[in-house]
Amino acid sequence: MSKRDSVKYKIDRRMGENIWGRPKSPVNRRQYGPGQHGQRRKGKISDFGLQMRAKQKLKGYYGDVSEKQFRKVYEEAARRKGDTSENLIGLLESRLDALVYRAKFVPTIFAARQFVNHGHVNVNGRRTNIGSYRCKPGDVIEVREKSKQLAIVIEATQLAERDVPDYLEVDHQKMVATYARTPGLGDVPYPVQMEPNLVVEFYSR
Template structure:
């Protein structure tokens, strides 16, 4: 887990933003890329470079692979409606995303870990797949045997992120009700995620 955390912070510095909005992210003090030549600063990006960087923000923010991200985009593209909102809606409907944005866990990585270890239920049924797509009205809950583990209790005490309107959370019950599929404008990202550039990236 330590190696994952170290790589995560390296990602923030490489992108030049506090991707997850955490107070202890080193990018807050070192606003330049990692490595011996990092102090030279960031190179000016081409239009494609900006699109690729925007795609990487989403890939790392949700801790998914490029293949998964592309698959989600294609689902959003073929669905009726505004592609950007469909894309974000699918990403936010993932079980790991709901758990992370609830504030019951500190990071997207810890959310995925809880799910994979069978510590999470959806409508009282155990689900151990992070990519599980929840539906409005679903109730996500951390099982009793995991409700007192340190990362959960610490996340609840710190409350580093503001709770979005599309989630209803009970800290006492360790439960989350998924009220509705959000639009891009409703998601409380700590930095500009530039979803329009991701649409351009995949629409080339």
């Protein structure tokens, strides 16, 4: 098992949920935490515990983003006008690695970050290798010509387990996606319920 897979499955088991909706998730077989104490009966979770769990789940979903980076995204969301929880989702979804994953150019968010880091993606015609690069509505994301025949790309476009959301316009023949608009929470196809309002409560204590 690769390091990325083990991290991904560990997050799933810690949360007790299949947060990416993957068919191979260990949670599909057993819904308790990892380790010898995983099956212990859980006590009632405090408000703080619920907020922390919501933050860890959202942070883990986007490839286990570092705490420092995630907090910066929250602070940017809080500075913007409007609902902070909706702003938070919009900012997380505008990350380049998230959009590469949403466009089904790769099978997982972890693969998306690596794919971007290895220089396989252009944004508006320019090579961009920073996964956290923030895209704007109207930006065109394209798999570079020599990367279009990679096995990981061909496999991802054929995945039936998830659909491309409507805030992205994707042409899988040309391997090009246009980021049409910033989504809200209701637009994002999370396989499990995300609670960004609890994340906001966690950081604004």
